[in-house]
Amino acid sequence: MFDRGAIINVRNVGRHATDSVLRLGYAARFFALTLLHSGTSFRRVSLIVRELYFTGVLSMIIILVSGLFVGMVLGFQGYQTLKTYGSESALGVLVALSLVRELGPVVSALLFASRAGSAMTAEIGLMKATEQLSAMEMMAVDPIARVVAPRFWAGVISMPLLAAMFSAMGVYGGYLIGVVVIGVDEGSFWAQMQSAVDFREDIVNGVIKSIVFGIAVTWIALFEGYDAPPTAEGVSGATTRTVVTSSLAILGLDFILTAFMFRGI
Amino acid sequence: MAADNLVEISGVSYAYDQRHPVLTGIDMVIPRGKVVAIMGISGSGKTTLLRLIAGWFKPTQGSIRVDGQLIHELDREGLYRMRRRMGMLFQFGALFTDLSVFDNVAFQMREHTDLSAAMIRDIVMMKLHAVGLRGAHRLMPAELSGGMARRVALARATALDPMLIMYDEPFTGLDPISLGVIRNLVRKLNDALGSTSIVVTHDVQEALDIVDYVYYLSEGVMVAHGTPEQMRASTDPLVHQFVWGEADGPVAFQYPSRDFSEELDLV
Numbered sequence: 001m002f003d004r005g006a007i008i009n010v011r012n013v014g015r016h017a018t019d020s021v022l023r024l025g026y027a028a029r030f031f032a033l034t035l036l037h038s039g040t041s042f043r044r045v046s047l048i049v050r051e052l053y054f055t056g057v058l059s060m061i062i063i064l065v066s067g068l069f070v071g072m073v074l075g076f077q078g079y080q081t082l083k084t085y086g087s088e089s090a091l092g093v094l095v096a097l098s099l100v101r102e103l104g105p106v107v108s109a110l111l112f113a114s115r116a117g118s119a120m121t122a123e124i125g126l127m128k129a130t131e132q133l134s135a136m137e138m139m140a141v142d143p144i145a146r147v148v149a150p151r152f153w154a155g156v157i158s159m160p161l162l163a164a165m166f167s168a169m170g171v172y173g174g175y176l177i178g179v180v181v182i183g184v185d186e187g188s189f190w191a192q193m194q195s196a197v198d199f200r201e202d203i204v205n206g207v208i209k210s211i212v213f214g215i216a217v218t219w220i221a222l223f224e225g226y227d228a229p230p231t232a233e234g235v236s237g238a239t240t241r242t243v244v245t246s247s248l249a250i251l252g253l254d255f256i257l258t259a260f261m262f263r264g265i
Numbered sequence: 266m267a268a269d270n271l272v273e274i275s276g277v278s279y280a281y282d283q284r285h286p287v288l289t290g291i292d293m294v295i296p297r298g299k300v301v302a303i304m305g306i307s308g309s310g311k312t313t314l315l316r317l318i319a320g321w322f323k324p325t326q327g328s329i330r331v332d333g334q335l336i337h338e339l340d341r342e343g344l345y346r347m348r349r350r351m352g353m354l355f356q357f358g359a360l361f362t363d364l365s366v367f368d369n370v371a372f373q374m375r376e377h378t379d380l381s382a383a384m385i386r387d388i389v390m391m392k393l394h395a396v397g398l399r400g401a402h403r404l405m406p407a408e409l410s411g412g413m414a415r416r417v418a419l420a421r422a423t424a425l426d427p428m429l430i431m432y433d434e435p436f437t438g439l440d441p442i443s444l445g446v447i448r449n450l451v452r453k454l455n456d457a458l459g460s461t462s463i464v465v466t467h468d469v470q471e472a473l474d475i476v477d478y479v480y481y482l483s484e485g486v487m488v489a490h491g492t493p494e495q496m497r498a499s500t501d502p503l504v505h506q507f508v509w510g511e512a513d514g515p516v517a518f519q520y521p522s523r524d525f526s527e528e529l530d531l532v
Contacts, residue, residue, distance in 0.1 A: 126362075127361075127362075130359060130362070131359035132362065134355065135360075137321075138319060138348060138353045139372065139373050140344075140376075140377065146376075
């Protein structure tokens with residue numbers, strides 16, 4: 001006969017798998033409902049503007065400072081490598097392409113997930129735990145339309161803007177180190193960057209990535225909050241899951257998007 | 266007469282899953298204009314019953330009529346229309362923590378009506394004045410004491426002059442003064458607004474002073490009902506133990522367990 005412990009283990013694996021599929025289904029339904037109930041947010045733009053302040057404006061400091069530092073590091077590292085091949089003048093291209101194609105969207109999305117995503121999860125989870133969402137439902141106001149949808153659209157709008165600020169700050173950081181500190185020729189730094197960075201291939205693709213990351217992070221953060229068990233432990237677990245799941249989602253999606261965008265090369 | 270009853274519940278059973286029934290065969294009427302208490306110990310299904318009346322869950326069996334309409338057969342639109350005429354006070358107030366006291370009370374008016382800002386201000390001030398907190402309209406919920414939060418929540422629940430006000434454990438965790446204030450407000454607001462109120466509570470003495478009628482639930486079954494005087498005089502052992510707060514009786518002090526002498530290995 002089978003060992004009882006083994007049967008329990010197999011059953012647990014099965015339950016874990018069905019639970020995960022079920023949760024994915026809930027998340028998909030939640031996403032569909034959010035889109036369906038977005039009308040209120042667009043009729044009352046002030047709801048989105050308020051959330052833009054909390055998710056976007058309050059994330060600016062960390063995004064700008066990180067962008068500057070990443071750009072400065074790129075300036076040092078890029079110069080070291082390019083010098084070996086005698087092409088220091090291409091430093092501007094290296095800094096700009098790295099930022100616009102990859103680092104801008106990815107790093108700013110990771111920072112956004114930990115700064116704004118975790119805050120969204122905790123806020124909605126606590127609203128649920130303190131029955132604020134139930135109270136709203138009882139007042140005949142749909143919490144998905146009133147609380148979730150404005151936050152979703154604020155996240156989707158802020159993400160590409162934050163990524164653009166990150167990249168701009170990074171380019172400035174690269175310029176500070178490359179041109180001002182190390183002394184690379186300023187003219188070739190900007191000229192080569194201008195001619196090598198393609199609007200469609202590089203900038204638009206970067207923006208598409210950041211929009212996709214914005215949707216993914218905000219969706220995960222809002223769902224985790226909305227689905228959190230209404231206890232202190234439940235909310236803290238949900239906040240952790242938001243950061244972990246959205247970080248992995250960003251990296252996974254980045255690989256997929258990059259593979260599609262550069263398949264012709 | 267049916268029209269005299271705002272809420273009519275007949276043969277209602279409810280279970281989250283088949284093995285664990287929460288409510289079984291509940292019959293109850295809530296007459297218009299009255300304050301009715303639903304009492305019982307924790308876990309007796311009181312809050313579930315309140316949520317069934319609010320259309321939160323659908324009963325597994327039986328029917329619930331609110332103002333003549335079967336609440337569990339309403340679609341989402343119909344339910345929301347009905348809920349605009351209901352107010353609910355949650356156990357700890359459930360105020361929106363990101364909105365000020367004023368905005369909390371104004372919330373429903375802004376969501377559901379086209380009233381001008383000046384009109385909304387006047388109504389909010391009147392509602393806050395009724396609960397004695399007009400001067401606190403600028404405060405945030407975090408700055409309020411438990412009793413004040415409960416009063417603001419009461420002003421919010423009555424903002425649209427509801428036909429039915431539901432209270433989920435309104436007296437829990439309050440100091441004696443706040444408790445007295447809330448208790449009197451429950452009665453006064455009901456009479457002033459011409460509403461009907463349902464108070465779910467286990468604070469017996471506070472509730473018995475102000476309600477017109479009491480339903481007593483135990484383990485999901487309606488075991489007794491009557492006026493407060495009848496409940497005080499009841500000889501039913503379960504009701505007697507509850508009303509007089511006796512530690513032991515039909516509801517045992519000890520959680521079901523093995524024989525004590527066996528537990529200590531004395532046998």
